[in-house]
Amino acid sequence: MAHEYTLALPFGGAVLIAYTSWIAFPAVHRPHGRAASCARTTQASDVTGACSKPVIRDGGATGHHPSQIHAGVAWWLGACLVVTQKASHLVVAHDGEAISTQYATRFARGAINALHYKCLVTALQDPTEPDELGLVTADLGSVPSAHISTTPSAEVTVALFDADGKPLTEESGLAAIRDLIAQDRVPIPVNDAARGTIEYRGKA
Template sequence: MLNPIDTVAVITGSGASGTHPDQIHAGVAWWLGSCLVVTRGASRAVVGHDGHPVSTEYAARFARGAVNAQHYRCHTTVLVGAVDEDGLLAVRKDENAVGAYITTSEDDTVTITLYDVLGERLTERSGLDRIRALIATDRVPIPVNDRARGVLDFHEEAER
């Protein structure tokens, strides 16, 4: 695994959280996007962020992981610009999708919150444990072939 992380310390709560770049890096977002799609069997995903430059980078990497998740051909929507959690959840509901909301605090702590298709935050019992295990054992899902790759689109939240 390139750039390993302490999965027990970082992947906890409802997703992942750690100080950038010491505890967490943008590759973790790619891993989470891919693993969320595969563990949930998702065909749709939405990712939004708070507008911080680090959050923006993580959101882009999450989206690339989601569209490259094995054979799921996940249609992934990236919300362009800053959005709050409620805005992400509204789009997620409209698209019947899994989701991720990414924030970065003043001390560079990145938090990636993951949601299931019902809009509930992931928990240990609803899949976070499986995602952690995939990442810890370096079994992050990769695309089977180019035809299995999903679709990426960008959505201006202000248009809603």
């Protein structure tokens, strides 16, 4: 049975934390433009929106859009993946659905805004299956990646992979990502020169 407690966040939401392997992301009810902490480098449109109980477990994050998850979550995950994997390069792909494309864009923006890593993000523009993503990351020299998909009922899944193409586990990064978000320590760039870049390409 999970033991839970609620952690209030300074930018206006709360995180429900369970001692098992999931976390609910914070709701952001009050847009602040360039808001506090995890949203300091993003526009209000990147982080606002009601968000109740998306969960991060089983190799990624999932929730119903927009009631449980919003595109700002993808920003946070992108930044946190870079830091936990110490990545100078990563790949983000999607299934071609409009919502997935929006999340992939936010994910890439978060990834280039992570501390001093100056990460290069390869954003695949074509609809891509997870196995195709694995081929791309292997071709690029084994780099971390994310695949974003959306069901017909608008349930969004952000699947995270390590440099070997394996789903992220508690030990390889999920637990650390949960801690960063729960403690309001989502990474931001140390200065303008530390921001990375996004390159767009097809999956072939």
